[in-house]
Amino acid sequence: MVKEMSVHKIGATLDASTSNREQEALVALMDKGKDVAIDLSGCDYVSSAGLRVLLYSYKLARSKGLQLYLIGVHEEVREVMRMTGFEKFFAYYDTVEDCTLCS
Amino acid sequence: MQRIDIFPTHEYKGFKLRAGRPYPFGATVIGNAVNFSIYSRYATGCTLVLFRNHAKEPFVEIPFRKEFKLGNVYSMMVFDLDFEDIEYGYRMDGPYDPAQGHRFDKTKILLDPYAKLIAGRDVWGTPPDWNSIFQYRSRIVYDDFDWEDDLPLEIPIEDVVIYEMHVRNFTCHESSGVKHRGTFAGIMEKIPYLKDLGVNCIELMPIHEFDEFENSRLSPVTGEPLYNVWGYSNVGFFAPKAAYAATGCFGMQVDELKNLIKQLHANGMEVMLDVVFNHTAEGNENGPYISYRGIDNKTYYMLTPDGYYFNFSGCGNTLNCNNPNVRDMIVESLRYWVTDYHVDGFRFDLAAILGRDQNGCPMSNPPLLESLAHDPILGKTKLIAEAWDAGGLYQVGSFPSWGRWAEWNGKYRDAIRRFLKGDERVLADVKERIAGSPDLYASQNRGIKASVNFITAHDGFTMMDLVSYNGKHNEANGENNRDGEDNNNSWNCGWEGETSDPGINFLRHKQIKNAMTLLMVSQGVPMILSGDEMGNTQFGNNNAYCQDNEIGWLNWNNLEKNSDIHRFYKQMIAFRKAHSVLRFEYHLGYSDYLNTGYPDISWHGVKAWDPSSGYNNLTAAFMLNGQYAKCGNATDDFIYVAMNMHWEMHGFELPVLPEGKHWYVFSNTDAPAPLDICEPGSEPIIENQHEILVGPRSIMVLVGK
Numbered sequence: 014m015v016k017e018m019s020v021h022k023i024g025a026t027l028d029a030s031t032s033n034r035e036q037e038a039l040v041a042l043m044d045k046g047k048d049v050a051i052d053l054s055g056c057d058y059v060s061s062a063g064l065r066v067l068l069y070s071y072k073l074a075r076s077k078g079l080q081l082y083l084i085g086v087h088e089e090v091r092e093v094m095r096m097t098g099f100e101k102f103f104a105y106y107d108t109v110e111d112c113t114l115c116s
Numbered sequence: 117m118q119r120i121d122i123f124p125t126h127e128y129k130g131f132k133l134r135a136g137r138p139y140p141f142g143a144t145v146i147g148n149a150v151n152f153s154i155y156s157r158y159a160t161g162c163t164l165v166l167f168r169n170h171a172k173e174p175f176v177e178i179p180f181r182k183e184f185k186l187g188n189v190y191s192m193m194v195f196d197l198d199f200e201d202i203e204y205g206y207r208m209d210g211p212y213d214p215a216q217g218h219r220f221d222k223t224k225i226l227l228d229p230y231a232k233l234i235a236g237r238d239v240w241g242t243p244p245d246w247n248s249i250f251q252y253r254s255r256i257v258y259d260d261f262d263w264e265d266d267l268p269l270e271i272p273i274e275d276v277v278i279y280e281m282h283v284r285n286f287t288c289h290e291s292s293g294v295k296h297r298g299t300f301a302g303i304m305e306k307i308p309y310l311k312d313l314g315v316n317c318i319e320l321m322p323i324h325e326f327d328e329f330e331n332s333r334l335s336p337v338t339g340e341p342l343y344n345v346w347g348y349s350n351v352g353f354f355a356p357k358a359a360y361a362a363t364g365c366f367g368m369q370v371d372e373l374k375n376l377i378k379q380l381h382a383n384g385m386e387v388m389l390d391v392v393f394n395h396t397a398e399g400n401e402n403g404p405y406i407s408y409r410g411i412d413n414k415t416y417y418m419l420t421p422d423g424y425y426f427n428f429s430g431c432g433n434t435l436n437c438n439n440p441n442v443r444d445m446i447v448e449s450l451r452y453w454v455t456d457y458h459v460d461g462f463r464f465d466l467a468a469i470l471g472r473d474q475n476g477c478p479m480s481n482p483p484l485l486e487s488l489a490h491d492p493i494l495g496k497t498k499l500i501a502e503a504w505d506a507g508g509l510y511q512v513g514s515f516p517s518w519g520r521w522a523e524w525n526g527k528y529r530d531a532i533r534r535f536l537k538g539d540e541r542v543l544a545d546v547k548e549r550i551a552g553s554p555d556l557y558a559s560q561n562r563g564i565k566a567s568v569n570f571i572t573a574h575d576g577f578t579m580m581d582l583v584s585y586n587g588k589h590n591e592a593n594g595e596n597n598r599d600g601e602d603n604n605n606s607w608n609c610g611w612e613g614e615t616s617d618p619g620i621n622f623l624r625h626k627q628i629k630n631a632m633t634l635l636m637v638s639q640g641v642p643m644i645l646s647g648d649e650m651g652n653t654q655f656g657n658n659n660a661y662c663q664d665n666e667i668g669w670l671n672w673n674n675l676e677k678n679s680d681i682h683r684f685y686k687q688m689i690a691f692r693k694a695h696s697v698l699r700f701e702y703h704l705g706y707s708d709y710l711n712t713g714y715p716d717i718s719w720h721g722v723k724a725w726d727p728s729s730g731y732n733n734l735t736a737a738f739m740l741n742g743q744y745a746k747c748g749n750a751t752d753d754f755i756y757v758a759m760n761m762h763w764e765m766h767g768f769e770l771p772v773l774p775e776g777k778h779w780y781v782f783s784n785t786d787a788p789a790p791l792d793i794c795e796p797g798s799e800p801i802i803e804n805q806h807e808i809l810v811g812p813r814s815i816m817v818l819v820g821k
Contacts, residue, residue, distance in 0.1 A: 029200035061258065061368050062200050068262060096301040096361075097368050098262070098375030 016113050018048040018082070023056045027063030039070045043077055050112050054085025064099045071102050080104075082112050122147045124195050128178050135184050136191030141448075142230030142354070143204065143256045150199055150256055153191035154206055154228060155441065156412040158218055161209035162190040165225050167250065169201050169235070169367075174225075174250075177207070200367070203235055203253035204228065208411055214401065214423040217414035227407035228254040229416075229445065232354045232452075233367060234325040240284065240298065240359035241328065241343065241664070252325070252351050252406055255367060259456060261374045268460045269386050270496045271316060273522065273565045274699045276386065277689055278643035279315035280573055283323060283360045284345065284664070286646055291672035296362035300369075300376040311383050313649060313682075314689035318380060319388040319463055321574055322347040323373070325355040328664075330397055337592040342662040346574065348465060349397040349431060351406055353449040377458055386460035388498060389453060393446050394469040394505065399432035400425045415441050418476055426476050428469050430506030437470045443484045446470075451493045461498025463524070468505040471516055478509055482516055489518035500524065500568055513556030517566065522641065525553060528569045532634055533582070533605035536627060538761050538813070543733040550738065551717060552639030554703045563702040567640035571631050572648055575601065577658045579648035580678075582606045583627040584613060589656030592663060600659030613656060622788075625651075626813060629684050629785040629792060630761075633815045636688040637757050639700050646670065649685035651678035680789035687793045691782060691817070694796040697745040697752040704744075713774060714754075716744035724771040734762040735810075739771055739820075754820030760810040767807050773820045779805055780819045786811030 019042040023035060042049050051067065053059070059067070067083070074081040083103045086094075094100040106112035124132035136151045137144075144151045152164055162185075164178045180190040205227060210220030227234065231254035236244060244251060287294045287302035294305040303318075310318065326347035335342050347357065361369035377387045396416075398409050401424060408416035418426040418434040425433040436442045453459040464470060471482035488494060503515040503523045512526050531545040548555045552564030572579045577588075586608045590600045609623045628651065635642045646652075647670040654660045660668045675682055692698050704717045720737040721729030730736060736759050742752030756779070758768040770779055780799035785792055794800070799819050802808065810816050 030198045060200050060366065061371060064371070065258060065260065093363055093366065093368065096296070096304070096363055096375065097371035098378060099371075102262075 016048065018050050018080070018113065019045070020050045020052055020084075020109055022052040025056060026058045026060070027053075027056055027066060028058065028060035029062040032062045032066045036066050036069065039066070040073065043070070043073055043079055046077070046079070048080040048082070049074060050082040050084050050106075050109055052084040052109060053087070053090065054108075057087050057089065059090050059093065064094065064097065068099055068102060082106055084109055084112055119147075122149065124193075126181065129176055131176060131178060132195040133178070134193050136193045138186050138189040138191045140230075141189075142228060142232065143254065145199055145256060145258060146193065149193040149195045150197050150202070151191065151193050152204070153189060154230075154411070155189050156208060156210070157188045157415055157441070158412055159208045159210040159220060161222075163207040163222075164192065164194070165205045165207060165250075166197075167203040167253065169203055171203070172248065199256040199258075203250070203255055205250055205254060206411065217419045217423050219409050219413040221405060221410055224405040224410050225250040226405065226410045227252045227352060229352070229407050229411060230354055230448075231255065231352050232259070233257040233370060234352050234355040234358065235367065237325070237327055237329070238358045238364045238367075244329065251404075252327070257370050261371060261456075263374075263378060263458065266378050266381050266458055268454065268458050268496065269381055269384070270460075271386055272701070273498055273641055274701050275693075276317045276641055277315045277692065278317045278319050278388065278568070278641065279310065279313075279646055280319045280321065280643055281646040282321045282346065282574065282668070283357075285668045286670055288664075289666070289669040289671050292670070293672065298360075299362040300360055300372045301362040304376050304379055307379060307383050307385075310385060313686055314693065315644070316384055317386040317388055317460070319390060319643070321390045322350070322392055322465075323357050323360055323389060324353055324391070325351045325357050327351055327397055328359065333594060335592050336594050338665075340665060342594060343664045344662065345664045345668055346661040348392050348661070349395070350392050351397050353393070353445065354452055374457055381458065388461040388463055388500070389459055390463045390465060391450075392465040393435055393437060394466040395429035395431045395433050395435055400427065403432060415439055418472070418474060428472065428476060428505050428507035428509075429466055434469060434472075434476070436474055437484050438473050438479070438482060443487065446484060447487055447491060450488065450497075451491070454493055454497055459497070461500065463500040463502065465502055466505040467501035467503055467515065468509040468511050469507070471511070472509070476507070480516070485516050485521070486518060489520040498522070513553070517560055517562055519561045522566045522568050524573070525549070525556070525567045525569055525640065527556065528553065528567065528638070528640070529571055529573075530605060532571050532631065535761055536630055536634075537605065537607035538734060538763065540733045543736055547719060547736070547738075550634065550638045552700065552703055558703050564639045564700050565641065565702075568643055569635060569638050569640040570643040570645075571635055572645040573643065574645065575659070577604055577606055577656075578645060578652050578654050579628050579631060580624070580651045580653045581656055581658070582631075583624040584608055584653065585656040586612060587656075588658040590659050592657060592667065593659060594662075600657075604658060614653070623813065625678070625681060626785050628681055630813065630815050632685055632688050633757070633783060633785060633817060634759070636692040637698055637755070637817060639698070639704070642692070644685070649682050650674040651681045680792065683789065684783075684793050687795060688783070691796045695742070695745075695752050695755060696750050697740045697742045697755060710744065710748050712741060712743040714739070714741040714743075716741050718771070720768075720771060722766055722768050724769045731762045731764070731766060735760050735766050735768075737768055756818040756820060758808060758810045758816045758818070760812065760814050763812045765809055765811050767809050769807050770805065770818070777820050778802075780821065781808075781816060782819050783817045784811075784814065785816075786814035
């Protein structure tokens, strides 16, 4: 079975300078009622504010009964998420294809 | 619903502003603005100085307008700042008149005393730019964290086993095997180890931001740099030490520490912080301007009548703890660590200073201590005082407590150390210490829970060094061995320092096990020093505050080398946890007030029921009656502890147990491992139920069931 979802690609950095814009885009996608995959494969730095965008999106998705997936998270970013306690909330996939194929 | 007071009203050099909210102090994100608020009683003007991260020069300096000041508080909202890319400070204008206590200097850029994140020393040991005009930089933190259902654990204090740990020293040695050595994340990797050991409270030596380069110099022995490793010298009271976080280089130390505390809680371990509210890193009149002295010198420091710094801390200055505004800062700091970090308790360094008035005189009812004892948010927070200071005030047993404060019991350490090395004049004192020091804490409704018992702590010898050195060996500290405690009550067991002599090494291990036995069967709150459980040595250095190397770091290879010590510690902790009769909250009655046939505690000699029988105050035994556990609300076994600190073997006659009960042996420090101790509950029965032979310098623990 192939999942239906919206994919949102994040730019090179996710921090306080981009967090408002990215957050609004993610909220708009979830307002359409579809599961969301956040593609972080092009992002090599997620700041404290950026981690909050991800966790806020997860909590918003949960409240709407939607799924939220993280795609292509760089190992350095994943390690920071591990140490700061943000890692456990998310489901991780290497690519968008992996994510849509896994049920 | 949108607020109507979040629109800018003024503009300065393109930055939109409006009058800020005076409360809370510090920098707070409100909508798309940052609210800056700072208090100074004596300043005549204030300027906000904003830098981009790591920038040499500020990008703007915004003076506070007259209408942005309310009372003695400057507050201002600045709109549309990228709050993650801001480092901020203040310039304060005002009189420079040291004789009157004022040292304002508007050429200095000052750290916010309420900064919750401090940049400038982000990665341990990376030399700063000494020419920078702004060394310790306040940053803005977004205070949310997903704690889920976590809260402070509120373990009854008498059930706690404290493990005093230094964040960096714990995992810095490569033998620790962790990925991020010397950090909060490193501790996280060692949680399974700590859980297996059985400790349930981790006391972290100072984790507030400090400067490891303070007083840095070269070791006369190795030529390596000496740092301020321990960090008993606060730069800020609200910010965690960035360099203790693997993510400190990204400014994420707040989240990393919170995650560590959350994970420790999930594994049943509390977190206690060692806090240093007695002085700051600004030193005396020759010290640097970091924050307080430039913001409101006369408010923050205790000053002599001619404007010099009182030095009750031994570190150059003394925080003016009972000034009402400083008191508020301390209370707010502690509340912040409890509400935002879920910290379970505090150990107050040189706490006697917190009871001195603004002229340095000890007060009988110090308002700060009273406030803390009655604070609603700290209502279940453990408060532990190091009840002395460097000005000669020694308050062990008399620290103003309101029934809330516990103390580091320095008299416990001294008496037990002397007894262990065979001092014949200390047994009467030892009996008080083992029973929870009723001579010190039976008054004021304080109880056994007021006594934090310890034999070793960060100050002084490690346990292995206590039995390996007669004297301190602090040459590497660069003060010709003059620093550090001289009166150690230590004994090297026949050879100064490491040896391959198996007899001496057996005796040393035995003495360590004797010490651990006494600590775990004493009434009170036991504290062990991190590393003692693996026989960690500092090579005779009893003041390793500046040793960022093999001297200070735990060598985890010792776990294998001293596996018998580790096993003994683990089983002794388990024994204490298994027997509630070892963990009374209030003092014992020395009588049988429940008519069980036996008193709650009884002292014996080599003859049962005859405490005077024995050899020269070096032999003694006591029995705890399990029917008195939890004041008679729980049922436990009888526990009998026979102590022989004489260098000859002695026979101890055992008290007769009630019909049907028998004596079993839990531990015998004279027996070689693994016969020295067993798992609680699997004790073998003793063949001769009337008498035991206790070896030279040995302790046996029996269970009657």
